[in-house]
Amino acid sequence: MQTSNQAGIAIIGGGPAGLMAAETALAAGHRVDLFEAKGSVGRKFLIAGKGGLNLTHSDPRPSFERRYREQGAAVSAWLDAFDADSLRAWARDLGVDTFVGSSGRVFPVDLKAAPLLRGWVRRLRERGVRFHVLHRWCGFAGDGALVFDTPAGEQRHSPGATVLALGGGSWPQLGSDGAWVAPLAAVGVDVAPLQPANCGFDVGWSGFFSQRFAGAPIKPVRMSLAPDQGDPAWRQGECVATATGLEGSLVYALSAELRERIARDGDTVLLIDLAPGRDPARLLRELQAPRNGRSLSEHLRRKLGIDGVKAALLREVLDKAAMDDPVRLAAAIKSLPVRLASPRPIAEAISTAGGVTLGQLDETLMVRARPGLFIAGEMLDWEAPTGGYLLTASFASGVVAGRGAAAWLSR
Numbered sequence: 407m408q409t410s411n412q413a414g415i416a417i418i419g420g421g422p423a424g425l426m427a428a429e430t431a432l433a434a435g436h437r438v439d440l441f442e443a444k445g446s447v448g449r450k451f452l453i454a455g456k457g458g459l460n461l462t463h464s465d466p467r468p469s470f471e472r473r474y475r476e477q478g479a480a481v482s483a484w485l486d487a488f489d490a491d492s493l494r495a496w497a498r499d500l501g502v503d504t505f506v507g508s509s510g511r512v513f514p515v516d517l518k519a520a521p522l523l524r525g526w527v528r529r530l531r532e533r534g535v536r537f538h539v540l541h542r543w544c545g546f547a548g549d550g551a552l553v554f555d556t557p558a559g560e561q562r563h564s565p566g567a568t569v570l571a572l573g574g575g576s577w578p579q580l581g582s583d584g585a586w587v588a589p590l591a592a593v594g595v596d597v598a599p600l601q602p603a604n605c606g607f608d609v610g611w612s613g614f615f616s617q618r619f620a621g622a623p624i625k626p627v628r629m630s631l632a633p634d635q636g637d638p639a640w641r642q643g644e645c646v647a648t649a650t651g652l653e654g655s656l657v658y659a660l661s662a663e664l665r666e667r668i669a670r671d672g673d674t675v676l677l678i679d680l681a682p683g684r685d686p687a688r689l690l691r692e693l694q695a696p697r698n699g700r701s702l703s704e705h706l707r708r709k710l711g712i713d714g715v716k717a718a719l720l721r722e723v724l725d726k727a728a729m730d731d732p733v734r735l736a737a738a739i740k741s742l743p744v745r746l747a748s749p750r751p752i753a754e755a756i757s758t759a760g761g762v763t764l765g766q767l768d769e770t771l772m773v774r775a776r777p778g779l780f781i782a783g784e785m786l787d788w789e790a791p792t793g794g795y796l797l798t799a800s801f802a803s804g805v806v807a808g809r810g811a812a813a814w815l816s817r
Contacts, residue, residue: 414438415811416552416565418543420447421582422797423783423804424571425526426488428535430808431569436815438535439565441554442581443542448523449580450573454756454797455519461497461504462490462512463794473795475662477788480764484802487809490794493801500525511794543572545589567778567811571804574758574784575600584752586785595773596763602755603789604796605661606653607668607676607746615722620649622715628679629656631663632743642682647715651746652676658756659791665749665759678742680716686740693732702729712739719744757796759789770810771803778814782807 414437417428424440425447432438440447454460463470467482470490474481488496494504494512502522503515514522531537541554541561551562570590573582587597611619625644633639645654657664660676667674681689692709700708707713712720721729723742728734752758762781766774771786773779782803790796 413566413815415808415815416441416563416568417571417808418552418568419571419573419581419783420444420537420539421571421573421783421800422448422451423800423807424569425530426801426804427569427571427780427782427808427811429526429530430805431812432530432533432535434809434812434816436566436812439538439563440530440535441538441541441543441552441563443540444581445539447527447537447539448519450577450582451523452519453577453580455517455522458517459514459519459522460511460792460794460797461514462493462798464490464506464510464512470795470798473790473793474788474799475790477764481788481790481799481802483769484799484806488802488805490798493798496801497522500529509793543570543586543589546593566815567780569780569782569804569807569811570785571782571807572785574603574761575752576602576755576758578753582784584758590762594775596766598760598763598787600752600758600760601665602749602752603661603665603759604658604756604792605665605752605754606648606657606750607651607661607664608748608750609651609744610747611647611650612722615647615718616649619647619715619718622647623654624652624678624715624719626682627656628682629660630677631660631667632675632677638677638741640679640682647719650750652744653750655792661749661791662759662789664746668746668748673745673747675743675745678719678744680712680719680739680742681710684710684740686736689739690732690736693736710739756792757784757789759787761785761787763787768810769806770813771807772810772814778811780807780811780814 415431417424417440420442428438428440471478471482504512506512541556544553544555547553551564554561572586575584584600591597623646628640628642630638630640643656645652645656697705762785771780783800
């Protein structure tokens with residue numbers, strides 16, 4: 407066993423929050439050691455940017471903050487330290503220009519995560535951050551030292567301050583496996599149970615639908631939770647049928663509310679408008695028009711453009727009597743009730759809800775009961791939809807925790 411006692415700052419976790427905490431603490435003049443369980447840093451960041459890195463969003467602040475739901479006020483304080491404009495300026499300083507897409511999302515001009523990450527890590531190394539890969543944090547020793555499992559055996563480090571930025575519990579193969587929950591709970595840190603966020607949901611399709619339409623995009627559509635009262639709150643976009651249910655951007659945007667409804671009621675109903683933009687009265691007239699010998703499937707295709715997976719969804723949910731009744735069929739096309747049984751497992755989710763509860767932290771993200779210990783990123787109990795909001799808050803919390811650790815060490 408090797409032991410080191412250093413007056414610097416230890417950052418544990420090499421994702422966006424950890425790297426930003428390292429950069430911030432280093433800029434304050436402190437020695438920084440960054441520990442990463444995998445063989446390289448930023449693995450989930452790279453995968454998130456594989457289809458085009460959505461770095462942040464152009465929403466104005468009030469709208470931006472509402473994306474964080476009940477934690478909007480807390481995240482707002484992080485954004486005061488480092489907001490979307492700060493993130494774009496930071497990327498530009500690394501030589502990566504950004505642009506605002508038609509949806510308001512912000513992307514690097516080349517859409518790639520790798521050049522940004524490479525430039526960032528290179529700059530951190532050049533400025534003095536010491537990287538320790540293949541160092542898996544296991545918890546605290548009796549004297550408070552950080553314990554790591556490494557290829558060379560157990561190592562212990564006793565820094566002046568520590569920032570934990572180990573991610574949530576999603577995509578465990580990339581490092582954010584939630585293994586930190588037990589060692590934190592063991593020292594009295596309150597951790598709300600991790601739950602899947604920005605995730606798909608199980609429906610329980612028939613074998614025919616599952617085999618025939620898994621992977622089929624469903625677009626354009628509108629979706630809403632079945633309201634407890636009042637009218638549906640529709641959102642337009644697209645989703646994807648899976649072998650077990652539904653996933654995709656529109657489902658992710660509703661995932662927090664869907665998950666909570668399932669926890670409350672055992673299951674929930676998702677309403678899907680398969681013909682957004684079509685007037686219900688005109689749609690009914692088209693369904694009632696003579697078919698002239700055409701089958702219902704052909705009639706739906708010709709008159710309404712509903713075929714493939716959309717037509718299959720109707721047949722999956724409705725019985726034959728409803729399919730043959732133009733009034734009931736028209737109503738279902740505009741508001742098809744699909745019952746969701748459960749969210750997909752955390753390992754498949756884009757992110758997680760739950761984590762270290764914010765009430766036990768001060769404004770610098772330090773655990774009050776363990777002075778010198780700071781928490782950042784998805785380890786914290788907050789969630790947001792995809793669209794740049796997740797990354798922005800992770801970066802911002804890293805800045806807050808990095809500043810807090812630096813100030814603690816300089817006190």
